[in-house]
Amino acid sequence: MGFAPWDLNRRSYMPPMHPMATDPEVPCSEKLRVLSDRTRLEVVKSLLRGSALAGELGADLEVEQSLLSHHLRVLREAGLVISSREGAAKRYALAEGVRVGERSVSLGCCELSFAADA
Numbered sequence: 001m002g003f004a005p006w007d008l009n010r011r012s013y014m015p016p017m018h019p020m021a022t023d024p025e026v027p028c029s030e031k032l033r034v035l036s037d038r039t040r041l042e043v044v045k046s047l048l049r050g051s052a053l054a055g056e057l058g059a060d061l062e063v064e065q066s067l068l069s070h071h072l073r074v075l076r077e078a079g080l081v082i083s084s085r086e087g088a089a090k091r092y093a094l095a096e097g098v099r100v101g102e103r104s105v106s107l108g109c110c111e112l113s114f115a116a117d118a
Contacts, residue, residue, distance in 0.1 A: 028109035034078040035112070039063055040071045044080065044094065044105060045114050051093035053086065080105075 035041050042061050046052065052060070058068045072092060075081035080098055083090045100106045103114045 028107065031078065031080075031107040031109065034074060034080065035107075037071065037074075039067070040075055043068075043071060043075060043092075044098075047081065047092060047094045048099060048103060048105070048114070051091050053089045053091050055089060057092065080107075 046060055058065055079095055081092050082095050083092050098105050105112050
């Protein structure tokens with residue numbers, strides 16, 4: 001079940017899950033390419049703990065806002081991350097079906113697990 005484009009309780013736009021995230025027809029290499037960047041991988045790892053505001057992610061990862069915005073856009077376009085507005089800020093979370101455990105994500109073609117101390 002995908003996300004509704006409009007969350008009436010929050011009055012914020014939530015884009016539907018991009019098919020690339022779990023589409024078995026999309027080559028695994030393309031999904032892995034998106035996560036080949038260290039910053040994007042760290043964003044996904046951070047979002048395994050739960051949703052976060054862009055500013056919180058930037059502070060947690062020690063990444064400048066403009067660079068973080070770029071990486072979040074790439075992750076959104078790949079269907080791995082969704083966003084919603086909270087006033088002037090944006091909240092980010094893993095897309096439905098991407099999280100499979102406390103430290104694992106599914107790309108449809110494979111799963112990535114993060115070590116407990118990594």
